[in-house]
Amino acid sequence: MPPQRATLLQVAQRAGVSRSTASFVLAGRHLDMRISEDARQRVLRAAQELDYRPNLMARSLRTKVTRTIALVSDTLASDPYAGKAINGALAAAVAHGHLLFIGETEGDPVVEEKLIADFLDRQVDAFVYASMFTRYVRIPKQLKGHPVVLLNCLTKGAEPVQHQIIPDELAAGYSAAVTVLEAGHRGDIHLVGSPDEHVFAGRERLAGIREGLRAAGARLAGTVACDWWPDSAYEAVRASLEAGLSPRALICLNDRIALGAYQALREAGRRIPEDVSVVSFDDSDLAAWLRPQLTSISLPHYQLGWQAVEKLLGPPSDPAVLRLPMPVRHRASMAKPPVR
Missing domain, CATH: 1.10.260 (434 Repressor (Amino-terminal Domain))
Structure with a gap:
């Protein structure tokens, strides 16, 4: 006992x-x-x-404040890389003397409704509503009237009614272009990946890349279309090289694409970065594991989680969309273009 x-x-x-x-x-x-x-x-x-x-239970009954918050996501918590956002949210919650409950729905609306109802039954003080991929969402009706901050997702509308914390993908695309330009590249710059108009990250990254190149009087020489996975990227880049493509720089839309591109370039006898420079997005573990190590623009997962909870529990402020910087992690995959 x-x-x-x-x-x-x-x-x-x-x-x-x-x-x-x-x-x-x-x-x-x-x-x-x-x-x-x-x-x-x-x-x-x-x-x-x-x-x-x-006795926190007794205190919460008196004050109607439980000093608990809930993070509801689709698959954010179970992803080892994106899970760093959970670490950031936990750290911020502890800093404010709160406990953080975490629930995952796997995108099932029935599970989401039940999960939110359970959290409301436990009288949590506020919610972080999160998404694995940056996208537009509809906030569940159950959360109406409760403090909510959106993590890695947005609502449509002229004026936000909640704080919305997302990575600055547009500026990240611009940074990718500047990284290539600063290495001395002006031509034969190719995009690898299919920037689906419905995928927020792809759309914004491409817009930023084009804007960055345009500001320097340069442009993409073409696109090697592929899914955002290594095998698709490998096949697409291999086929393009066999067809006569001779790029000097590749801008890959994520690190998985870069992995496939690396394999195709190596098989074709193209050296990185001596023959072809490569830059990518996400700065996942792959970026440091690849040889040579991959220059990549980092997704600030930890900072996203921290800022979401900070906006929830910190000093009151007007709702706004907060775009967090995505820093460039410079590694060995970038070099001056070869003399031809």
């Missing part, structure tokens, strides 16, 4: 003060209640000796 928890009354009796005095001290209100330093020290010492912990 577990030992009984010490009560506030026991702390007060050991310290030789009233129960209300002990309560004020442990709540940090000793100054405004004009409690002497001697009494405060006796209460703190008694609480430590008795290993006193406040």
Whole structure:
């Protein structure tokens, strides 16, 4: 049988003060209640000796505040890489003295409805509504009237009614273009990947790439279309090289595409970066594992999670879309173009 928890009354009796005095001290209100330093020290010492912990359930019933928040996502929590957003959210919650509940729906609306209902039954104070991929969403009706921040997703509409935290994919595309240009490339720059108009990241990355190149009077020489997976990228790049494509720089829409491109280039006898420079997006573990290591624009997963909770629990501010910077991780896959 577990030992009984010490009560506030026991702390007060050991310290030789009233129960209300002990309560004020442990709540940090000793100054405004004009409690002497001697009494405060006796209460703190008694609480430590008795290993006193406040009854949070009782406190929440009195205050209607549970100091808990819930993060509801589709598949964010189960992805090892994107899960860094969970780490950021957890750290921010702890910094604010809150517990973070995490629930995953796998995109099933029935599961989502049940999950949110369970969290509401537990009287969580606020919600982070998250998505694995940046996309537009409809906030569940159950969350109406509750504090909500969107993590890696957006709502359509002229003015946001919640804070919406997303990576700045447009600026990331621009950074990719600048990275290629600063290495000295002006021509034979090819995009690898299919920028589906319905995929937010692809659409914004491509727009940023074109804008960055255009600002320097350059442009993409072409696109090697493929799915965003290594095998598709390998087949597409291999076929393009066999057909006579001779790129000087490849901008891959993600690291998985870059992996496939690496394999195709190596089989064709093209050296990276001596013959072909490669830059990519995401800065997943693949980027550091590849040889040579891959220059990649980083998705700020940890910062996304941190900022979502910070906006939820921090000082009040007007709802807005917050785009977080995606830094360039410079590695060995970029070099000056070869002399031809």
